[in-house]
Amino acid sequence: MSGRREEILDAAVAIADEHGVDAVSMRALADRVGVTPMALYRHVKDKAALLDGMVGRLLIALLPTDPVEEHSWDERLRALAHAARKVTQQHPWAAHLLFSRPAVTPDGLRAVDIIYTALIEAGVPEPQVPRLERLISTFVIGFAASEASGRFAPGAGDPRGRRGRLDGGELPGHEALGPWLDLPLDLTTEFEADLADIARLVEAVARREG
């Protein structure tokens, strides 16, 4: 009822945004809220629940603000996907938590429902809808998490460095692709292309027996 819990969660989110999620300790959070560490336990079961709650606060941003009916199903899907990516860009620490904490909050459920209705409208046979929802959300969260945690980062996966280290015919694929691996990658347009491909995948499923 009281907004005290939300106040605490938002303070925790602020700490994570400013100093990384590792800086969110019960002591640091208590300091920020102006209270003793143990006082936090009145509002949050334990540290794991605190992290859950923090993610929950972010899920609010996933939901569309304008009425849904005005857009086509693939526009709604794209909007949701971009909203998810935006959240993890603004709160990179949250990306991998999205995997462990399923969408059980009301806001999370509403996001899932957006995908369900979009897929139904696209003509996907109903038995296939839950599977495709999982496929799509898995990819979107995975992309966001990869981006946020540096799996795509040039520094980490730098192609130049990669091929330098080991290849003497050992990595024929890398060798064949040569220059294409050195291109700087624009993750926004890549994300767009991926979403377009997935939309086509949805249409193909709908066509198969729709």
Place this chain on the structure above:
Amino acid sequence: MSGRREEILDAAVAIADEHGVDAVSMRALADRVGVTPMALYRHVKDKAALLDGMVGRLLIALLPTDPVEEHSWDERLRALAHAARKVTQQHPWAAHLLFSRPAVTPDGLRAVDIIYTALIEAGVPEPQVPRLERLISTFVIGFAASEASGRFAPGAGDPRGRRGRLDGGELPGHEALGPWLDLPLDLTTEFEADLADIARLVEAVARREG
């Protein structure tokens, strides 16, 4: 050179398998190896590097054992995907680490190369290959991580519970799907269906301008 480091990493993996990754502390690991905690630092830079090394040990299992040439590109892709899922089923704690620790180890690179060559063979235009590699690996790792950390688990996302809690027209998608949401889900066949859809996606890209 010495196998001491591998011995330590394997001990750490064993602890994680038995008691969860949180149980892998420098002290517990040292105990297991029969040594003082600080001795570990001769073989491992710090705890983060220890986790990296543990993941590295697991990546070995991703590579195919039998010669590659005998299988078609989509069979090779499927084999790799299944190997990845198997690893995270046997070592659930490792799933989300795959996102943060990019494939910079030799074994990781070889796995990426398998995808590259498969896509080239499928007829994907070369500029598109790296993008599709990321799309595929992102989905596969995402699926594995979701499964391993319970995002798909009935307990957490139980549809019955979900719909019970909030819907009064609030979740039209859930309502429309009704019974389909109550089906027990077989993640193995779902994974198969997903991979088949993605293979079709690859073929579509190859067809577009191949």
Place this chain on the structure above:
DNA sequence: TCGTACACGTCTACACCGTATACGTCTACA
């Protein structure tokens, strides 16, 4: 008006964590 719940916060304490620093010891090789 009093009594009593109850929400909220504090204080103290414990067991555990990663790791910096300094010190031994054993082996190999010039």
Place this chain on the structure above:
DNA sequence: TGTAGACGTATACGGTGTAGACGTGTACGA
């Protein structure tokens, strides 16, 4: 024989999450 390096130990510091016992205010029914 001396010396360098690999390997392990001992001690210590500052941090962590949280259990348990204890206060304090405010609201409400008798």
